[in-house]
Amino acid sequence: MLSSAVSSSLLILHKPLARVIRFPIPKLPLSPNPRPLSSLSPAASALTPNAVGAGGRAGALSPAPITEDLQKIDVNPPKGTRDFPPEDMRLRNWLFYHFREVSRLFGFEEVDFPVLESEALYIRKAGEEIRDQLYCFEDRGNRRVALRPELTPSLARLVIQKGKSLSLPVKWFAVGQCWRYERMTRGRRREHYQWNMDIIGVPEVTAEAELISSIVTFFKRLGITTSDVGFKVSSRKVLQEVLRHYSIPEALFGKVCIIIDKIEKIPVDDIKNELKSAGVSEEAIEQLLQVLSIKSLTKLEEILGDAGEAVADLKQLFSLAEKFGYSEWIQFDASIVRGLAYYTGIVFEGFDRGGKLRAICGGGRYDHLLSTFGGDDIPACGFGFGDAVIVELLKEKGLLPELSLQVENIVCALDPGLQGAAATVATILRGKGQSVDLVLENKPLKWVFKRAARINANRLILVGDSEWQRGMVGVKILSSGEQHEIKLDELE
Amino acid sequence: MLSSAVSSSLLILHKPLARVIRFPIPKLPLSPNPRPLSSLSPAASALTPNAVGAGGRAGALSPAPITEDLQKIDVNPPKGTRDFPPEDMRLRNWLFYHFREVSRLFGFEEVDFPVLESEALYIRKAGEEIRDQLYCFEDRGNRRVALRPELTPSLARLVIQKGKSLSLPVKWFAVGQCWRYERMTRGRRREHYQWNMDIIGVPEVTAEAELISSIVTFFKRLGITTSDVGFKVSSRKVLQEVLRHYSIPEALFGKVCIIIDKIEKIPVDDIKNELKSAGVSEEAIEQLLQVLSIKSLTKLEEILGDAGEAVADLKQLFSLAEKFGYSEWIQFDASIVRGLAYYTGIVFEGFDRGGKLRAICGGGRYDHLLSTFGGDDIPACGFGFGDAVIVELLKEKGLLPELSLQVENIVCALDPGLQGAAATVATILRGKGQSVDLVLENKPLKWVFKRAARINANRLILVGDSEWQRGMVGVKILSSGEQHEIKLDELE
Numbered sequence: 001m002l003s004s005a006v007s008s009s010l011l012i013l014h015k016p017l018a019r020v021i022r023f024p025i026p027k028l029p030l031s032p033n034p035r036p037l038s039s040l041s042p043a044a045s046a047l048t049p050n051a052v053g054a055g056g057r058a059g060a061l062s063p064a065p066i067t068e069d070l071q072k073i074d075v076n077p078p079k080g081t082r083d084f085p086p087e088d089m090r091l092r093n094w095l096f097y098h099f100r101e102v103s104r105l106f107g108f109e110e111v112d113f114p115v116l117e118s119e120a121l122y123i124r125k126a127g128e129e130i131r132d133q134l135y136c137f138e139d140r141g142n143r144r145v146a147l148r149p150e151l152t153p154s155l156a157r158l159v160i161q162k163g164k165s166l167s168l169p170v171k172w173f174a175v176g177q178c179w180r181y182e183r184m185t186r187g188r189r190r191e192h193y194q195w196n197m198d199i200i201g202v203p204e205v206t207a208e209a210e211l212i213s214s215i216v217t218f219f220k221r222l223g224i225t226t227s228d229v230g231f232k233v234s235s236r237k238v239l240q241e242v243l244r245h246y247s248i249p250e251a252l253f254g255k256v257c258i259i260i261d262k263i264e265k266i267p268v269d270d271i272k273n274e275l276k277s278a279g280v281s282e283e284a285i286e287q288l289l290q291v292l293s294i295k296s297l298t299k300l301e302e303i304l305g306d307a308g309e310a311v312a313d314l315k316q317l318f319s320l321a322e323k324f325g326y327s328e329w330i331q332f333d334a335s336i337v338r339g340l341a342y343y344t345g346i347v348f349e350g351f352d353r354g355g356k357l358r359a360i361c362g363g364g365r366y367d368h369l370l371s372t373f374g375g376d377d378i379p380a381c382g383f384g385f386g387d388a389v390i391v392e393l394l395k396e397k398g399l400l401p402e403l404s405l406q407v408e409n410i411v412c413a414l415d416p417g418l419q420g421a422a423a424t425v426a427t428i429l430r431g432k433g434q435s436v437d438l439v440l441e442n443k444p445l446k447w448v449f450k451r452a453a454r455i456n457a458n459r460l461i462l463v464g465d466s467e468w469q470r471g472m473v474g475v476k477i478l479s480s481g482e483q484h485e486i487k488l489d490e491l492e
Numbered sequence: 493m494l495s496s497a498v499s500s501s502l503l504i505l506h507k508p509l510a511r512v513i514r515f516p517i518p519k520l521p522l523s524p525n526p527r528p529l530s531s532l533s534p535a536a537s538a539l540t541p542n543a544v545g546a547g548g549r550a551g552a553l554s555p556a557p558i559t560e561d562l563q564k565i566d567v568n569p570p571k572g573t574r575d576f577p578p579e580d581m582r583l584r585n586w587l588f589y590h591f592r593e594v595s596r597l598f599g600f601e602e603v604d605f606p607v608l609e610s611e612a613l614y615i616r617k618a619g620e621e622i623r624d625q626l627y628c629f630e631d632r633g634n635r636r637v638a639l640r641p642e643l644t645p646s647l648a649r650l651v652i653q654k655g656k657s658l659s660l661p662v663k664w665f666a667v668g669q670c671w672r673y674e675r676m677t678r679g680r681r682r683e684h685y686q687w688n689m690d691i692i693g694v695p696e697v698t699a700e701a702e703l704i705s706s707i708v709t710f711f712k713r714l715g716i717t718t719s720d721v722g723f724k725v726s727s728r729k730v731l732q733e734v735l736r737h738y739s740i741p742e743a744l745f746g747k748v749c750i751i752i753d754k755i756e757k758i759p760v761d762d763i764k765n766e767l768k769s770a771g772v773s774e775e776a777i778e779q780l781l782q783v784l785s786i787k788s789l790t791k792l793e794e795i796l797g798d799a800g801e802a803v804a805d806l807k808q809l810f811s812l813a814e815k816f817g818y819s820e821w822i823q824f825d826a827s828i829v830r831g832l833a834y835y836t837g838i839v840f841e842g843f844d845r846g847g848k849l850r851a852i853c854g855g856g857r858y859d860h861l862l863s864t865f866g867g868d869d870i871p872a873c874g875f876g877f878g879d880a881v882i883v884e885l886l887k888e889k890g891l892l893p894e895l896s897l898q899v900e901n902i903v904c905a906l907d908p909g910l911q912g913a914a915a916t917v918a919t920i921l922r923g924k925g926q927s928v929d930l931v932l933e934n935k936p937l938k939w940v941f942k943r944a945a946r947i948n949a950n951r952l953i954l955v956g957d958s959e960w961q962r963g964m965v966g967v968k969i970l971s972s973g974e975q976h977e978i979k980l981d982e983l984e
Contacts, residue, residue: 106927440696441696455599
């Protein structure tokens with residue numbers, strides 16, 4: 001590099017080179033500007049009046065701004081998105097830790113997918129809310145892309161891609177950020193993180209039972225009880241059996257489910273009109289709406305008979321719930337259909353018994369999603385569990401943990417000349433697995449104690465001249481005030 | 493809900509209701525279609541020829557596809573992006589674990605920012621590669637947004653936003669996905685994850701020394717030695733002192749740095765032309781290029797004199813490196829300037845001594861970034877460490893770990909009627925912190941052993957009828973083949 005330039009002249013300003021070794025430096029040219037390079041023009045230093053640096057050199061002698069475009073930027077994250085400063089990040093990590101721990105207990109493997117996916121993955125014609133809220137763009141290569149609104153389509157895509165190389169059943173979980181572009185009413189954000197667990201390759205209701213068990217396990221770990229939350233469970237097959245009875249085309253099924261899912265948000269007459277426009281007869285509409293009001297499995301069986309899958313699946317699920325030990329957490333509610341077009345069987349959602357919050361989580365069986373992408377169908381079910389409503393619930397129940405920064409040691413040099421010695425001490429402790437906040441500037445002891453308190457340090461290690469010369473450091477246990485000298489090589 | 497519909501008729505198909513309790517169900521209307529709801533039309537079942545479900549009911553009696561739009565989707569993730577199937581996710585988690593552990597040892601707090609930021613955050617006029625490769629869009633609200641190409645501008649934004657509420661120095665780290673839209677040559681991807689550590693509020697070189705120490709700690713944990721990698725270190729102040737000597741306007745500094753950073757990628761004559769167009773005199777260009785070829789701090793001092801900050805900073809850094817114990821990892825190299833416009837002082841990059849790979853990581857001091865966003869400047873430095881080159885390096889050195897799925901137990905019912913019992917056993921074990929892969933279908937034992945091997949289970953728990961009736965389960969230690977019966981309440 002630079003070989004073409006090496007043979008020309010080098011400007012030396014302070015002192016001429018006495019010896020030149022393996023580096024050809026000819027005579028000095030006359031400098032066009034006799035100032036030494038290291039001098040600073042007053043104009044340049046005046047450019048940085050705001051430099052914070054009272055404790056150091058840089059405050060006194062500071063380089064100029066490096067870009068010409070001074071502009072005031074918006075210091076807030078884009079509308080509907082969040083920063084995670086340390087206190088929020090601790091909460092997020094705590095929540096994700098429990099997502100991951102529960103998934104591990106259930107033998108699930110973690111996966112992830114791109115946050116930016118092809119828009120085609122989400123274009124379903126059932127009129128879902130999720131499609132209307134797609135955060136989509138055209139990229140610089142004119143491709144239609146979208147920030148993923150959910151994780152399941154990506155999972156389905158990966159399952160098809162992996163094909164026969166997968167050993168079924170696949171049990172996968174993911175914790176990923178999802179996006180939706182909606183009007184910013186109701187205080188909802190445009191992004192949230194979602195924990196997903198999915199079982200691919202199990203046609204039996206044992207799979208759904210296992211998924212609900214994992215969510216119950218999660219709730220219990222956080223201190224949430226069955227008096228705080230519950231699960232409403234139904235099956236899309238209930239609707240399907242009614243539709244089939246009225247000879248309503250199977251292709252309409254997803255659409256009908258999406259319309260019915262809006263039942264708590266819009267007037268029932270609008271629901272009826274939408275169903276009518278979709279091609280459902282008035283009689284079938286009445287029947288659908290009536291079936292949806294059923295809250296007892298016995299009643300459902302009386303209506304649908306006991307030969308159908310809807311009732312059989314639900315009975316099996318409730319029987320398994322008993323064996324898993326979460327009977328008191330679940331209840332049948334025919335009005336649960338969920339807002340995604342691809343569900344085909346059992347559907348469930350976690351709800352706040354206080355009735356104040358939106359659904360905490362939701363899921364179900366989606367045995368035919370893969371074929372809508374051109375793959376071979378594999379029976380599958382899964383759930384999504386967002387990071388928003390659960391935090392509201394925990395807050396309300398007083399179950400949010402106190403999470404504070406905790407650094408085991410704070411190491412401080414007692415004079416500027418010992419900064420390197422303090423670095424040595426920090427390195428020794430870190431090598432032994434101890435976390436260390438190394439004080440990087442010369443600060444008064446009062447400041448150091450304040451910092452030690454802020455980071456909840458256990459020990460303050462002081463590096464002073466006379467101790468250092470004897471190979472010792474001062475160690476103060478901050479909880480007790482106990483103080484002693486320890487040999488550097490005995491520091492644990 | 494549904495109250496308006498409740499009083500009308502409910503269709504009951506199989507048997508009339510004998511008793512109606514608290515639920516008004518009048519007489520049955522004549523059904524327009526006498527088929528029971530649970531029967532399945534042959535046409536519907538023919539729609540799902542691919543259903544996998546040999547072992548279960550759903551294969552025999554399966555609902556129809558729920559969406560009308562069958563389309564073949566591309567099963568690959570969008571160009572330049574990655575899926576993370578379990579094996580790749582394990583590697584990513586392993587790498588991130590070490591990022592986080594090192595950050596913890598150094599007392600840093602984790603933060604994060606939105607992956608989608610306002611484009612304005614990245615519009616700097618210095619001609620950086622990173623700006624040309626901005627993954628930017630117009631959103632549905634006509635806002636210019638970009639997938640973040642780096643984390644530092646978001647961090648600066650958050651620091652300004654938090655203002656006086658922050659206790660300086662701030663020591664933050666983040667592990668986040670970054671995006672760049674570039675032509676897909678050289679096998680580079682459009683997204684990568686980046687580990688960042690930043691120190692805000694320390695003007696002294698101790699901060700840079702601490703950052704390099706953390707990266708060295710990271711390398712050592714992974715088994716990487718100083719014969720594999722090293723750090724090239726310089727200071728932007730070297731260039732600055734030369735430019736100042738030639739009275740080149742301070743505002744040109746960022747631009748000059750960006751041009752010079754391309755020195756290994758484009759011919760030196762093109763560099764010279766670009767510098768000339770930027771307004772740098774030929775004499776200054778020659779001088780710049782010569783200074784850049786210096787690889788010894790002694791030589792630099794001979795050229796620049798000993799009064800300037802460049803030499804003083806670098807000398808202090810090398811002295812601290814000795815105290816931190818990583819002298820043999822770093823070397824002075826004036827050609828290092830880094831490709832981001834905002835660096836102002838020490839800059840460094842980690843490089844592969846084999847010379848095959850791109851920079852492994854890079855960072856430096858950026859004391860004036862905050863004022864370019866309209867905030868008050870605070871001295872700051874940091875680094876970015878990507879997840880791509882390090883994995884190539886580990887692969888090449890044979891240092892990639894063997895990471896396999898490990899589930900402690902596999903629990904299996906020996907007959908269909910014991911599926912619930914197996915669920916009970918799984919719940920007990922999970923309650924004791926043991927991970928369990930519960931076999932959710934009836935499978936031959938041969939299949940179960942194969943699965944146990946695939947998930948590296950320690951124990952196989954068999955739930956058989958005669959043992960279960962005695963409150964026992966069969967436990968097989970898979971490594972030894974040892975087998976015994978254990979009482980359910982003694983299972984650990």
